[in-house]
Amino acid sequence: MSAAVTEAKRLANELIRFESRGAGDTENAMRRLANRYGLSWRVFWSLRYRPQKDLSVGVFEKLREAHAAECKRQLERMAHELQIAHLKGVHVQDLEDQVSALRGELETCLAQHRERKD
Numbered sequence: 001m002s003a004a005v006t007e008a009k010r011l012a013n014e015l016i017r018f019e020s021r022g023a024g025d026t027e028n029a030m031r032r033l034a035n036r037y038g039l040s041w042r043v044f045w046s047l048r049y050r051p052q053k054d055l056s057v058g059v060f061e062k063l064r065e066a067h068a069a070e071c072k073r074q075l076e077r078m079a080h081e082l083q084i085a086h087l088k089g090v091h092v093q094d095l096e097d098q099v100s101a102l103r104g105e106l107e108t109c110l111a112q113h114r115e116r117k118d
Contacts, residue, residue: 001051001053002053002054002055004054004055004060005047005051005052005053005054005055006051007060008047008055008059008060008063009047009048009051011063011064011066011067012043012044012047012048012063013047013048014067015033015044015063015066015067015070016029016030016033016044016048018070018074019032019033019070026048027041027045030044030045030048033066036066037062037065037066037069038062039059039062039063039066043059043063068106068109068110071106072106072110075099075102075103075106078095078099079099079103082095082096082099
């Protein structure tokens with residue numbers, strides 16, 4: 001298995017973990033991700049259960065873009081939840097600090113990804 005396939009497998013599994021709604025939802029999560037990001041659900045299935053020896057660059061790039069978009073979506077979701085908690089008067093300063101740090105890391109990662117593309 002090449003390094004690209006290993007990284008693609010890691011990205012796909014993380015995307016599935018983000019999307020899964022519990023036990024038994026793996027295949028449905030793969031289908032939802034495929035529809036959302038324009039990939040075949042078979043890409044997710046094969047990376048999870050039978051990784052090939054090599055992977056096309058286009059599929060790898062789509063997975064990386066999907067992973068970055070999903071990370072951003074998760075951070076925005078968490079920020080929204082923190083905002084609701086703050087409005088209800090719940091003390092969440094530690095979580096706000098962690099979200100801010102994660103947002104900074106994500107923005108740095110996305111900037112590096114854009115530089116590599118150019």
